[in-house]
Amino acid sequence: MKSNSRIYVAGHRGLVGSAIIRSLKQRGFENLITRTHAELELMDAVAVKDFFEQAKPEYVFLAAAKVGGIHANSTYPADFMRENLIVQTNVIHESWRQGVVKLLFLGSSCIYPKLCPQPIKEEYLLSGELEKTNDAYALAKIAGIKTCQSYNQQHGTHFISAMPTNLYGVNDNFHPENSHVLPALIRRFHEAKLANVESISIWGTGTSRREFLHSGDLADAVLFLMENYDDSEIVNVGCGKDQTIKELAETIQEVVGYTGHLKFDSTRPDGTPQKILDISKINSLGWKPTISLREGLKQVYQWYTEQYHSS
Secondary structure, eight states, X not given: OOTTOOEEEETTTSHHHHHHHHHHHHTTOOOEEOOOTTTOOTTOXXXXXXXXXXXXXXXXXXXXXXXXXXXXXXXXXXXXXXXXXXXXXXXXXXXXXXXXXXXXXXXXXXXXXXXOOSSBOGGGTTSSOOOGGGHHHHHHHHHHHHHHHHHHHHHOOOEXXXXXXXXXXXXXXXXTTTSOHHHHHHHHHHHXXXXXXXXXXXXXXXXXXXXXXXXXXXXXXXXXXXXXXXXXXXXXXXXXXXEXXXXXXXHHHHHHTOOSEEEEETTSOOOSSEEOBOOHHHHHHTOOOXXXXXXXXXXXXXXXXXXXXXX
């Protein structure tokens, strides 16, 4: 990519898209193309076609998606399936039609089987059953991967796919019901601290293990891949370290400064027992993460408190 290349970031207001925009600006890319949801409905095939014909992007980062935690995925599986399939199909198809030089599709680590070996290698895709609590979203993302590979095979396009682990960062979703575990805990601990609540109940046993990557590291990784990788096979992006949900909760508790007790509700689902990505592939290409979990949590909590009190 050149400094004046026309670069479209789909989903630029979200956790991932906003991080990509910040990273692009920091590196001197000046011709960035964005559209809000009000300006462009990505589920509208005609609107997407018109946009691509007018904007003529050369590079596309497809970060637009409907995302959520266990509760949201379990409650609205049809929405997660339909919306993600339509959005990614529209953007990928028009990228081909308009001759986009290169597209990067953002998938998710939930595409992998629930009980596959750890750490998870790219080759484990479609080797077993998915986690039931978010299989609709996972299947939609798998379809996105296969769509990119199919266009590469049939049309000679350069569409690549990156599979990030669990993400967190600035502009995350802190909704009390539909957010992922990390931002949900930040919000709950902060509000409990303000209200001086004695204890907090957390879903599950706290023993399931998760890996978390700061959105800034992901943005750095996808820019690296856009400029250094050109293969149809997927690439994992993670930090190479994991911890239990209990350890995560205790770390967030310390960062927030909440002094109450933590109670784990074993009647609630844990989800996948462990999920950590094998990142040897992207490491071998020359990329490694730089933001530690504690450092990242402090940054995100500071941002959250500023947003919380300003609203």
